Amino acid sequence: MNGLPVVSLRGIVTRFGSNLVHDGLDLDIVVGDIVALVGGSGSGKTTLLRHIIGLTRPAGGEVRLFGEGLRDGSIHDRIARQRRFGVLFQQGALFSALSVGENIAFPLKELGVATGAELRDLVALKLAMVEMEPKHAFLMPAELSGGMIKRAALARALALEPELLLLDEPTAGLDPDRSAAFVRLIRSLHRELGLTVVLVTHDVDTLAALATKIAVLADRRIVSLAPLEETLQVDHPFIQRFFLGEHGRNALSRRNRNH
């Protein structure tokens, strides 16, 4: 944990037509952090995640990953940089024409580094990491339940041994039990693999259980980046509503009971 920024956003400006979503947004995420990005609907959380991945380009400002500009260097450098992070999309985004095992093996096969037997063992390993059975490798994505899709997609995101994991609404659509299990899973992976994690979430339970820091996106910028306790002290109408509304209070009291 040497405090090196993995993700560094400087002066990000995003516009959709005449709608200004981000205006001079700054954010630094250091190695080993689990940062939860929270904000109201339409405040541009997912858009910010897409800027980090490089799927969209902000109208202004700079995105730096691992200390390098997102679009710096040759194509080779850019691809190598992209292989250092894994993304879990909101709907999983598993390739529906491929089985779960093929989905997980796909990025490794593209890289062309593993033999057939190694590939099979790696798929079994990634499945075990996300608490799935080897036999699940033969299922098609259409045959999976919501929780299984998330886990299979997480296994695929882990295929290239990423240093940075980006999760878009990892627990949306899961029942409380499943979502708690998924949170435990991510936390244990974070501990074992030393990942840096950025997640977008609406769920106070998830972020209370998982995040080491909370980045609050409001008023078109990050108004606070701090651990939960300090975030709760910040006097901002959104934070007050989000954490200290009825649901938020319940979630926080559950967390305090558990600790």
Place this chain on the structure above:
Amino acid sequence: MGDRRPGALPAVLVVSGGEVRLTGDWTLGALSEVLTRVRLALAAAPAAARWDFGAVERLDSFGATLLWHAWGARWPDVIGIAEHQQRVIQRVEASAGRLVPRTSRFGAIDAVVLLGGALLQFRTHAVAFVALFGQILLDVVHLLRHPREWPLLEISANVHKVGVKAMPVTALVGFLIGVVLSYLSALQLKIFGADIFIVNILGLGIIRELGPVLVSVLVAGRSGSAMTAQLGVMRVTEEIDALAAMGISRTLRLVLPKVLALTLAMPLLVLWTSSVALLGGWVSAWVELDLSLGFFIETLPTVVPIANLYIGLSKGAVFGFLIALIACHFGLRVRPNTESLSVNTTASVVSAITMVILVDAVFAIATRSIGVPT
């Protein structure tokens, strides 16, 4: 090489006597740059060697899998390994070899099963197609009894989409086919001095046969595939289920407007395309045989009985009905994955064109004594 990340060290192994010393990063990122060399070195390592992990900076599951396979799936003598690195290898050990690939051999029985499966598949298609046809008829009866429920807006939108918007492309293709047909015929007719028969050939050929079939092929590719894809994506996104949940008939609201619109629009498209194809034919005849437009228009009704136009237009209506029905049939069979969408869209276009040509042959036999000058 591999030095882009701060502090990244290339993976190295040094063999000295009975000991293999590993240094650097044994991670996917670091290894993929030097993989061939590392694999060769691993293969050359002595079987009973002692493995020194003392200088390994980082080890991830890819590096661990690589080592595990090099070790022949069992632990060798290992020294200096950190606890978390040992755990990584233990995890590989725990899951290695558990994923057994499913081998499939294709034998004689499989061939029979495949054939039987294809036949049963054809049967289910036929049954579902007839059921859809019947449902459409029931819907029409329902609409005749409840005239206020006609989905007029959808029908009109579909007529615009499949009819009006298809006009430029059918005109272009029709014109060029007319030119080519006329040019080739004119070359032959000139030899026999039978120039004026160009009007008979173009008139009969285009109005009765070529116009409807040409438009059908274009429309099947253009609108049929679009209908299948649209219904298919609506299946994938559960929009069709949402309609059903609201108690709205999917055939009434989705299938019927498409089928009716194409049945209405196709004869008009056939008329339009045949006209443009005749124009193209005349242009070519004018260049090649110096035939005037006035003569062409005057002669056309005298050598081509009007029955041919009726046959052409009714073919258009029937083909349009079939194309739309086939497109909707396959669209409703799409399962929620991309592969199924592509399979069904392909099947829709291929079946529609095959069906059109089959039915065209039936038409040719059924109308063999109508409208042909003897």
